[in-house]
Structures are given as C-alpha cells and as structure tokens.
Amino acid sequence: MGKIDFFKTFIKDRDVASIIPTSIRCVKKVCNHIDFSKDFTLVEYGPGDGVFTRFLLDKMSSGSRLILIEANEDFARHLKDTIDDPRVTVHNILAGDVESVIGEEDMGQIDYVLSGIPFSFLDKERKRIVLQATKAILKEGGKFLAYQTSGHLKKPVMEVFGNYDIEMEMLNIPPYLIYDVVKNGTQNGNGTVSDSK
C-alpha cells in the first residue's frame, strides 16, 4: 500500500480525529523542541500516515531510534509497508499500552514521547493511564511533546508531571497547542504560554 487516504481513514475511524495530516509548518514547530545533534530514542503516539515520522527520520542521527504506536490498523499497516528503515519499529496498539512494547533496557530511558492522539476523546482515567505510562518510559529530564486542539491536557499533565510550557500554532487545521513537558524537570514553568507566530 503506497498511499493512504487520510480523510477516508478518518471517516472509518473517528479516533483519527483530524481530516488531514498536520501541516509541515506545525511539524517543524513541534520538532524544534527536539535536539537532533544527539542520538535519541523517541516514541511517537498516533503517527497517522507518518508526516512527523518522515520529518524525524530525515533529521535524526543513524544511532537514533523511533518507536511508533498507532491504534488504527490501516495506518499501522501503511507505516509498516512504506517505511523501510532499521531505526523504526511499528506497533498497532493503544498509547496506554506502550509499556508492553518497551523492552526492559528502554524502560525509563526514552528521551522523547511525541503525541498526536486526541486526548480530549479519553475519559479522565484513560488520560491518567496514558500520562502515567508516558512518565514511566521517559528518562529523567526526558520530554513529553503533545500537539492538541485545546487546553484540556493542562490539568492532567500538571497532576502527573507538575510542569508544562505551551506554544500555539494557529496556521494548522485544526489550530494546535503544543505542550512541552519535562519528566522531573525544573526548566519549564507551571503553565507558561508563549504565542510564537
């Protein structure tokens, strides 16, 4: 399967939550929060058709790794069929089950978790489960980066991580808030909002 129709996938599965992939402008803005000069391991929740994945693969070092967690079967198959790169593994599971595919040696050692899943669709308990699992796999100082349509993640993120910064990207359909959250970090404020254009 060389191509996948994002809109048709959305029609079949409303958890896809968007009718088109994220704009490249927004992808770049989110990825500005990643230090590409170093080797890293990044877990991506909800890669969809891979717009972030391909950008990351272009920029990251040969020693870096990408672990993709995609709930939609069609997207997961598309990613497996179209990405031929030894740095990538694809798992067709829910983000809340991420710990089941993270090897013992990687537990608590992940540098970044990048998430596009629609947290607003999850109830309070599911949100907490995903955030706790995310915190468990991240290393100390590791980052949780999430692009979301609203501020609904602020409270749960504060409860689990105790910090976040937010940046806005208005030129995307839909407009996104970009969350930058650090595991046991001190560099982020408690809800600093920067409106960078």
Ligand SMILES: C[S@@+](CC[C@H](N)C(=O)[O-])C[C@H]1O[C@@H](n2cnc3c(N)ncnc32)[C@H](O)[C@@H]1O
């Ligand atoms: C808004 S789309 C983002 C797609 C892509 N990352 C982009 O930026 O264009 C959300 C993606 O998250 C996936 N998804 C939704 N809920 C999920 C969950 N609980 N675990 C893993 N993936 C999920 C959807 O199938 C979809 O691929």
